[in-house]
Amino acid sequence: MINYLPILILFIIAVGFAVTNIGLSAILGPRRPTREKLTPYECGIEPVGTARERFSVKFYLIAMLFVVFDIEVIFLYPWAVVFKSLKLFGFIEMLTFIGIMLVCYFYIWKRGGLEWD
Amino acid sequence: MINASIMTFNILNILPILVLAGFGMIVLVTDVLSSRKWVNRNILAYISLIGIIIAAVLTRSSTGTTLFSFNESFVTDNYSLFFNFIFLLCAGLTILISHNYIKREDINYGEYYALILFSTIGMMLMASGADLLNIYIGLEVMSISIYILTGFKRSKLISNEASLKYFLLGAFATGFLLYGISLTYGTTGAINLKQIASFIAEKGGMSDPLMVIGMGLLIVGLGFKVASVPFHAWVPDVYEGAPTPVTAFMSVGPKAAGFAAFLRIFLTAFGSSHLEWQKIIYILAILTMTLGNVSALSQTNIKRMLAYSSIAHAGYLLIALVSANDMGVSATLFYVLAYIFMNIGAFAIIIVLSRKGDECIQINDYAGLGFKHPLLAIAMTLFMLSMAGVPPMAGFVGKFYIFSAAIKSGYIGLAIIAVINSVISVYYYLRITVIMYMKEPAREFVPLTISPLMVAAIVISVVGTLQLGIFPSKVMEIAQRSILMMR
Numbered sequence: 001m002i003n004y005l006p007i008l009i010l011f012i013i014a015v016g017f018a019v020t021n022i023g024l025s026a027i028l029g030p031r032r033p034t035r036e037k038l039t040p041y042e043c044g045i046e047p048v049g050t051a052r053e054r055f056s057v058k059f060y061l062i063a064m065l066f067v068v069f070d071i072e073v074i075f076l077y078p079w080a081v082v083f084k085s086l087k088l089f090g091f092i093e094m095l096t097f098i099g100i101m102l103v104c105y106f107y108i109w110k111r112g113g114l115e116w117d
Numbered sequence: 118m119i120n121a122s123i124m125t126f127n128i129l130n131i132l133p134i135l136v137l138a139g140f141g142m143i144v145l146v147t148d149v150l151s152s153r154k155w156v157n158r159n160i161l162a163y164i165s166l167i168g169i170i171i172a173a174v175l176t177r178s179s180t181g182t183t184l185f186s187f188n189e190s191f192v193t194d195n196y197s198l199f200f201n202f203i204f205l206l207c208a209g210l211t212i213l214i215s216h217n218y219i220k221r222e223d224i225n226y227g228e229y230y231a232l233i234l235f236s237t238i239g240m241m242l243m244a245s246g247a248d249l250l251n252i253y254i255g256l257e258v259m260s261i262s263i264y265i266l267t268g269f270k271r272s273k274l275i276s277n278e279a280s281l282k283y284f285l286l287g288a289f290a291t292g293f294l295l296y297g298i299s300l301t302y303g304t305t306g307a308i309n310l311k312q313i314a315s316f317i318a319e320k321g322g323m324s325d326p327l328m329v330i331g332m333g334l335l336i337v338g339l340g341f342k343v344a345s346v347p348f349h350a351w352v353p354d355v356y357e358g359a360p361t362p363v364t365a366f367m368s369v370g371p372k373a374a375g376f377a378a379f380l381r382i383f384l385t386a387f388g389s390s391h392l393e394w395q396k397i398i399y400i401l402a403i404l405t406m407t408l409g410n411v412s413a414l415s416q417t418n419i420k421r422m423l424a425y426s427s428i429a430h431a432g433y434l435l436i437a438l439v440s441a442n443d444m445g446v447s448a449t450l451f452y453v454l455a456y457i458f459m460n461i462g463a464f465a466i467i468i469v470l471s472r473k474g475d476e477c478i479q480i481n482d483y484a485g486l487g488f489k490h491p492l493l494a495i496a497m498t499l500f501m502l503s504m505a506g507v508p509p510m511a512g513f514v515g516k517f518y519i520f521s522a523a524i525k526s527g528y529i530g531l532a533i534i535a536v537i538n539s540v541i542s543v544y545y546y547l548r549i550t551v552i553m554y555m556k557e558p559a560r561e562f563v564p565l566t567i568s569p570l571m572v573a574a575i576v577i578s579v580v581g582t583l584q585l586g587i588f589p590s591k592v593m594e595i596a597q598r599s600i601l602m603m604r
Binding site for chain 1: 327
C-alpha cells in the first residue's frame with residue numbers, strides 16, 4: 001500500500017491546484033459581462049439559435065461510421081512501420097483485416113448507411 | 118520476431134470461431150443482396166445453421182488435447198470444447214425456433230442471425246479465455262450482440278425499453294468486471310490465470326486486501342451476467358421485453374458463458390484461496406435460489422415466471438461453484454446442457470402458441486391446451502417437470518449431480534436449502550401443467566402453423582431432456598473427462 005502514497009500525493013496536489021486556481025479566479029477575477037461576452041462561442045460565427053434541439057440520428061450514424069473506418073487506418077500505421085520484418089505473414093494478416101473491413105463497408109453501403117435521405 | 122509457422126498453428130485452434138465469424142459475414146452480405154432475384158432471405162437461417170454445424174464438427178475434431186495459443190491467452194481443452202458445444206447447440210436451437218417468429222413479427226433481417234452467430238463467438242471466447250482480458254473481450258462481444266438482439270423489435274416500446282435497461286446495467290456491470298481485472302492485475306502483476314494462480318500460491322494466499330476487492334468485483338461483474346441475486350434486477354424486465362426467441366437464447370447462452378468464465382477464473386486463478394470466495398458465493402447461491410423461486414411463485418406472465426426460474430437455476434449452478442471440486446465442474450457442464458434443452462424447449466412452445474400481436478404469455482392462456490393440442494401440452498409438461506427436477510428428466514439428474522457435489526465438499530446445509538428450494542419450484546412449474554389439463558380453455562386456440570424447423574427444435578429438446586434424464590452416464594462421462602485438463 002505504501003507504494004501508492006506518491007499517487008495519493010499527486011492526486012491531492014492535482015485536485016488542490018485545480019480547486020485553488022478556479023476558486024481564486026472566481027473570487028479575485030473582475031466581472032463585466034456584456035451581451036457579446038455571454039453569447040456562446042461558435043468559432044466566430046454568430047449563433048443562429050439554441051443548441052438545445054433534437055439532432056437527426058444520422059449525424060451520430062455517420063460519426064460512428066467515421067470512427068470505425070478511422071480506427072482501421074490507425075491500425076494500418078503500426079503495420080506499415082514493421083511491414084518488412086513481418087514479411088508475407090503480416091501482409092496476409094493485414095489483407096484479411098482489410099477484407100473484413102471491406103465486407104463491413106459493402107454491408108453499410110448496401111444497407112443505405114451512407115445515404116443521407 | 119514472430120514465427121509464422123507458430124501463428125498459423127494458433128489459427129487452427131480458433132478455427133470454429135473463425136468459421137462462425139465468416140458465416141456471420143456471409144449472412145450479412147447475403148442479406149443486403151436479398152433485394153436481388155436470386156437471393157432469398159429465407160435461406161439465411163439455413164446458412165447460419167450450416168455455419169454452426171461446421172463449427173461443431175471442427176470443435177468435435179479437436180477434443181482430447183490441451184493447447185495454449187496467442188501467448189497463452191487462449192486455451193483449447195476439453196472444458197472449453199464442451200462449453201463451445203453447448204453454445205453452438207444453444208445458437209442452433211435458437212435459430213430453429215426464431216425462423217418463423219421473426220418472419221411473423223416483421224423483423225426478418227439478416228442481422229438477427231449474424232448477431233446470434235457473433236454472440237456465440239463471444240461466448241466461445243469466454244469459455245476458452247486463459248487470461249482475464251480475453252475473457253473480458255469475449256464477454257463484451259457476447260453482451261453487445263445481445264443488447265441489440267433484445268431491442269430487435271424496433272417498433273415495440275417494451276423491446277426498446279428492455280434493450281436500454283439491459284445495456285445500461287450491463288455496461289455498469291462490465292465496469293465492475295474491469296475494475297476487478299485491473300485490481301487483480303495491479304496486485305498480482307498478471308492477467309494470465311495460471312500466473313495469477315502461481316503468484317497467489319507463492320504469497321501463500323490473498324494477503325493483499327486489494328486483491329480480495331478485485332476478486333469481489335469480478336464476482337459482481339460475472340454475477341450480473343449469470344443473473345445472480347443481488348445483481349438480478351434486470352432479468353424479469355429484459356426477458357419480458359425481448360423477442361421470445363432472444364429471451365430463450367439469453368436465458369441459456371450468456372448464463373452458460375458466465376459460468377464457464379466463473380469456474381475457470383475462480384478454480385484456476387483463485388483456486389488455492391477458495392476459502393476466501395466460497396463464503397461469498399455460498400451466500401449468493403442461497404439468495405439467488407430462494408429469491409428466484411419465491412418470486413416465480415406469484416408471476417402470472419409466463420416469460421417473467423421463466424425469468425425468475427432462470428435466476429433460481431443460476432442459484433443451483435452457483436452451488437456447483439461453491440463446492441469447488443471436480444464433480445461440481447462436471448455437474449455444471451451437465452446441468453447447463455440439460456438446462457438448454459428444457460428451457461429452449463419451453464420457449465419454443467410459447468412461440469408456437471403465440472400469434473402476431475398476441476404474445477399469449479399469460480399463464481392462464483394455457484388453460485385447456487392439453488385437450489386442444491395434446492402433443493404440445495405433453496412436451497411442455499416434460500420441460501416443466503424437468504425444470505422442477507422430477508425424475509426421470511434431465512433436470513433431476515443435473516440437480517442430483519450438483520447437490521452431490523455440494524455434499525462431497527461438506528456443504529450439507531447448502532444442499533438441504535437447495536432441495537427445499539427445488540420443492541418450492543415444483544409448485545409454479547406444475548401450476549402450468551395443471552392449468553393446461555384441468556382448466557376449461559379461456560380462449561380460442563387458432564389452428565397452429567408449425568414450421569418444420571420448429572418441429573425439429575421441439576423434438577431435439579424433448580429427446581435431449583429425456584435422454585439426459587434416462588441415460589445420463591454417457592454425457593456425464595464426457596463432462597467428467599472435460600475437467601481433467603483444466604488445472
